[in-house]
Amino acid sequence: MNWRRAAVPFERERSERYLPLVVGLMVFLAALALAVAFALDGAMERWRADLKDTVTVQIPTGGPATASAATGQRVEAALALLRATPGIERATPLPVSEVERLLEPWLGRAQLGLPLPTVIDVVRVAGAPFDRADLAQRLQAAAPGAIVEDHGEWLTRLVKLAAAVQAIAMAVVVLVGAAAAIIVVFATRAGLAVHRNTIEVLHLIGARDDYIAKEFQTHALWLGVRGALYGLGLAALALALLGSGLADLELLPWLTFAPDLRALLALALLPVATALIAMATARVTVVRALRRMP
Template identity: 45%
Template sequence: MSDSQAVLPLSRESSSRLLPWIIGIMVYLGAVILAGAMVLAAAAAAWNDELTAAFTVQITPIDGEEDGGIETRVRNAAKMLRNVPGVAIVNVVPAETTMAALEPWLGPNLNAQDLPLPRVIDVRLEKAGAVDLAALAKQLSGDIEGVAVDSHEYWRGQIESLVRTLELLATVVIVLIGFSAMAAVVFATRSGVAVHRDVIEVLHLIGATDQYVAQQFQRQAFRVSLMGSVFGGLLAVITLFGFGRLLADLDAALLPAPSLAPWEWIALGVVPILACLIATMTARLTVIRALRQMP
């Protein structure tokens, strides 16, 4: 029997003509959101690694301290830090750099002598957790007055919380997209059962099982979901490449690298396959359930 002579002419229905588009859009949205979540998770992991493998030492001015006193404390602190095992780089941030960083807020005519600005030492570790920061902070503050160690814990917590929230949001949206696609398949399938009720009755009366009838709907659901998935998947790939190129052109250092690892591309490839499976199984279960109401 040729395709045009399928026992149930499901491909001629209007709902069948719309379904590939609906599934295509769902696959597109699902793939783009999943890609976004994966890029964000990778960026957050990179940020986290960077923050845990570094800390900042601040040396604050002391009232009545003689000229050059703070410089002496900065040098001593830097010397101590360079001798700590696990410390890779100790970078004393020049006072001018600190001033330059504040210029957008405080204006260009700022005089370093007028403000009790702390001096900053940027410290990079050989690897995350290579130094016991609490012990180091205690040792530094014991030996040098006015020293504070910032482990970036607050920022790490904030970023982690933001990323978790966004991941949860992405998961919820993907699940909702899945449910929407299922609802569309259920609607199209029920419509098909209603439209072809007479033919289904004849099939039953000549001995067709529910599975035989369900197969007709399954095949159609698979066919249209495959069309939609290919369309949505290709569109998602084009979008991701385009977005990647756009970010690369921006040369924005703060934005994460938009590239996906090979396993992440595989995960994206699972989205259309999953869409086909969900559509096919949803059609099958919907038909079987509807057929049970028939004699």
């Protein structure tokens, strides 16, 4: 006597084969979207921490012949003004080698002969008032040609863009979940049609709707778990490749796909959520169909 065998013979169904694959693809896409959302979240945190209270001042080279001497004077004047300005904690010129290192990924080693501007890294006192226009005006007077770059403005725009991309990524996760639910609805309806005779027998010999629904929801749960694990495995592989590719390129040092604890938890919950969506969807579909029986 086999008490474990399901009364509905699901093993004879096509959904047994294709549903985990489709669910797997859905979970793969959702996992990628989640990873992008979390990567951007981490990047935004880092941008905020690194750039919130910093300003960059650029002193372009003055001209080919006297460039070096003139630029040196303007840099000294700018440094003196910056250090004397209230609300500025520190002003440090970046060594040429550091500027070259920053430009190397974009221009390659060939940039080494180019006239590079002197870059002064300015750190503001946290929370102190800052008037960019006033500083720019005074710097123009002390060191003609000086350019003030306030990272706050740039950061605000970048964070807005990142937040929008993040929202789209989360919307993708939700849409993928909805698409998975719709697929489960159709698969369950197909299952109800295929097993109509068995369901009718169970119903007529006294099975409650809950008993029949449990057969379908348990089946959907395991198909969902199987599919979700396929998808998550594939996503882990893709993210590992992407992460290692980005690290090799060193193009986007602020974007990393090394998941933190929150991201790992979210990714681990993905199969659970998928399985629960599949189970709940199958149950609702079956109960609705059974209610049409006398």
